Amino acid sequence: MAKDNTTFQQLVDLAQTPKKLHSSLLFAFFFFLFSFGVRSVLGYLKARGIGSDVVFHTGDKAFILFMTIGVVFALRWLMADAPFSFLRKYTVAPLIRTISTLLIYFGAIFFLLHRLLGINLTPLLTTSAVLTGVLILSLQDTIKNLFTGLWINMERIVAKGDWVKVGDKEGKVMEVTWRTTRLLTRDNDYIYLPNRILAEGIIENYTFPSPLHVVDIDIAASYKDPPNIVSSALLDIALGTPSVLANPKPEVWLTHFSDFSVSYRFRVYISDYRDMFDVKSELNRKIWYAFRRKGIEIPLPTRVLYHHKPVDTQVPQTTVLASLKNIDFLSFLSEEAMKDVAASATLETFGDGEVMVRQGEQGTTCYFIQSGTADVLAREASTGKDVYIASLKQGAFFGEMSLFTGEPRRATVVAKEDTVCLVIGSAAFKKIFVENPNVAEKLSSILAKRATELKEATAKSISQAEDAAQKKILHKIKSFFNIN
Template identity: 30%
Template sequence: MISAGLSLWLIGLFILVGVLIVFGYTWLFNLLTKILVALKFHLAAFFVKRLVLPAAFISAAYSWQHVGQWLTPSLAARMGRIFDATLTFFTVVFFFAFIDGIFLVYYRYKQRPFPLPRLLRGFILTIIYIAVFFIILRTRLAVNITPFLATSALLTAIIGLAFQGVLSNVLAGLSLNLTRAFSRGDWVQIGSHEGVVEEINWRETILLDRATNFVVLPNSLVAGEKIINFSRPDKASALILEIKVSYENKPHLVVHQLLEAAREVPHVLGHPEPQAFIAGYDHLGINYWLKFWVKDFSRKNLILGEVARQVWYKFQRQGIKIPLPFNESFKEMLSTVQPSKALSEAEAAIKTNVAYLLQSAFLRYEEGEKKGELLLPAEEIMTLASKVRRETYTRGEVLFRQGEKGDHCFVVAKGKLRGEIIYEEKGKKYASEFEVGEGGIVGEMSLFTGMPRTATVVVAEEAELLKIMATDFAWLLGRNAQLAEMMAEIVSQRNQKNQDFLRKIQNLSKEDVEESCNSRSILARLRRLMALIKEQEA
């Protein structure tokens, strides 16, 4: 027979052994989880991890029963009831954790958000576990829980007064989850704070802001602030770029350039389409709003900057002026009253254009003994240089798109262009890409033959381009009677060699290809251009 004193020591030892058993089983189940992760069974590891704690207590409860034989019969009977109660409680916990884990794995497998927020789901499970705990106390251990509940009510009141700030955060968190004002992964603005929701827990909401800092906001503060959810009702969010333009620029031209700038930025959505309109007037100029939609709101500032960059280059080429500060306006006014300086700058620009044209592939023989030589004397190229425009384009701008009509071509003075040709072969679509560097020429086929653009050409890096309009080229043809026939012959021979590939290109009809390979058709177009210029001069 074991004495009562010794039994107390055995109970202490018994409890210590039980704790060690729980830790042992917890370690084993965590090891199993790590093995599943190493084997890349991530969903299985996620599921098992949710069952680690209840499974460890259930296994420990079974193990404790074998140790009970060392106690006195009365203590063994009492501890047996405790074992049974513990086993029952954690079996119920295991059951609910198992069901909860199945649903979580299912939604994660389907890559869909779980219907209940994590905070609300945890609150419901906690209420269930507390209710089960009191039921087991009453039924299995015959504990009168009425005094306990009364004491709990008083204790709850005391705790409520002491931790009213914490409780207000918890209740506010539950309210936010029930109303589903935002979810994890949404981009939101809460008061003056903006960022993506990283976590919503019992006490606080955590945002990751644009500076990659964690912003921790108490739920009670969040519930009292104005909340803007940029990810609802869908991921498309509108951004507005405000621009002020001088009164001397025509609104329809400004609006057109603003819309083109937005459309050429890859992250701007095509639907809904960008919008540009006059927002007001003041003493400095006309205020315009450029409104467009993006899906990745985290890149808001980068996209706004990219659109603004495109706008600046387009405004510069079109002569659209942004109102300047007084000192800059004064400098500009001084430059207009110095005609000699302006004249010298114009002459320098023409000389630069001449150098770029003479270094390019424009108007040169493409094959034969004269390959690479000019079709015209250099003096004639110099006269053309006074008419062409040298313009600067930024990365990402689209010069023209496949299938469009074209009345001009470009000579690359500086920078690099990237082109893409979409063609069909045996019912499948393919893309052929190419690059054009300094001295290269693009868009000449449409200028010479009149057929639609055969490629889409985009600026790969900031470039200076010489823009040769059909009118400028017709003027040059009018000064050189034989040039039209020479060009018609050269272009038709080139297209005849590429005729099979031209037939595969989208947006080119059979008639377009045939006419581009016929020297007479090309010559007739060039003569029509010359006739048009003569009519305009007359």
């Protein structure tokens, strides 16, 4: 199926080939047709004994003129237009294309001057050589820029679309001309660099030959935080960031010990250098939230005595009890059991875009949203893609099956804004189940009903997504073939 789609896309690309490609071939065909038409008419007149020497001489010149013009268009198509249009992977740069076209035109002009007008080009070429020497001496920098531009294109040093750094100038290559290379900076400013600067300086190309780019973040944690815990938290952040590549794998190194902290280097890989600052900002933001949830301290480089209190993740029992009583599968618990559950509750804060739980991962906690919103996503087995199921708002909860059975998460939940959750672990219910086994039976009945509802909602959402995709494809087909 993928092969058929590739073939179809190639046909679409061919249909969208620039008109200049077709016009060169069309002009070549017409001029060849005119030249052979002239030759045929002259042959017919000679065979019938019609016409004078002047007519035949003029006809021969017309034949040479039309044939030369046809050859010019054919060579232009062969040397410039065709490679530029078809060989997209090995594209002929505009500079080389322009020079090739000019050489063809000058060659045709010299040929016509000699054949049609009988001009002796030897003195002209001799004079041109002298003038060329004078021009070369007076235009050294310009000529150096020209040949450097050719070298840049032929060696594929930089090309349009590459992110490069030349000296202290960084930007995206917008164009390489015969004289300058034009860069667009992140500040949306244009920089015009003479090509000779590229030849004389050091060029860093962040796009070619590989678009992969490393993003390093140096982070510190306190001595009380075990290195394995810190490394695990950082790797989980990378796993939950879509713009970070899974291969090559993210890495964490413990780099050194200082007076007040342990230093780590967090390395991830991205596919486009343009996104480097956005990715680094997103990772730093997620590090703050993740470290705060896990109680990992980012120490300050100072030796003053701290008088502030640590972040209190325990929640007042009155707040927890009020929340638990509004939950259907816990509302039947006794007051004493409710207090036992409330005593173990903690608060966790998630930032926009953070994965709160991931489908397939093991878990023993349940989350109750105190503020913020989150989206529920389920992975479709046939495609492996996450499908939107529902949105969760304040008062909603998720993870109850993992809380009571320890089974893997059935869905992925992603925060859509800063979201604060009340988190309860399974250890809080062990004492309740031992003292009152009937509670487990009631819970299993309620949870089975919720699991069935989730399965039905997933199937409905997938069906709606398939219907929407089918309508979108149908619209594209009708639009492409102009079907009303």
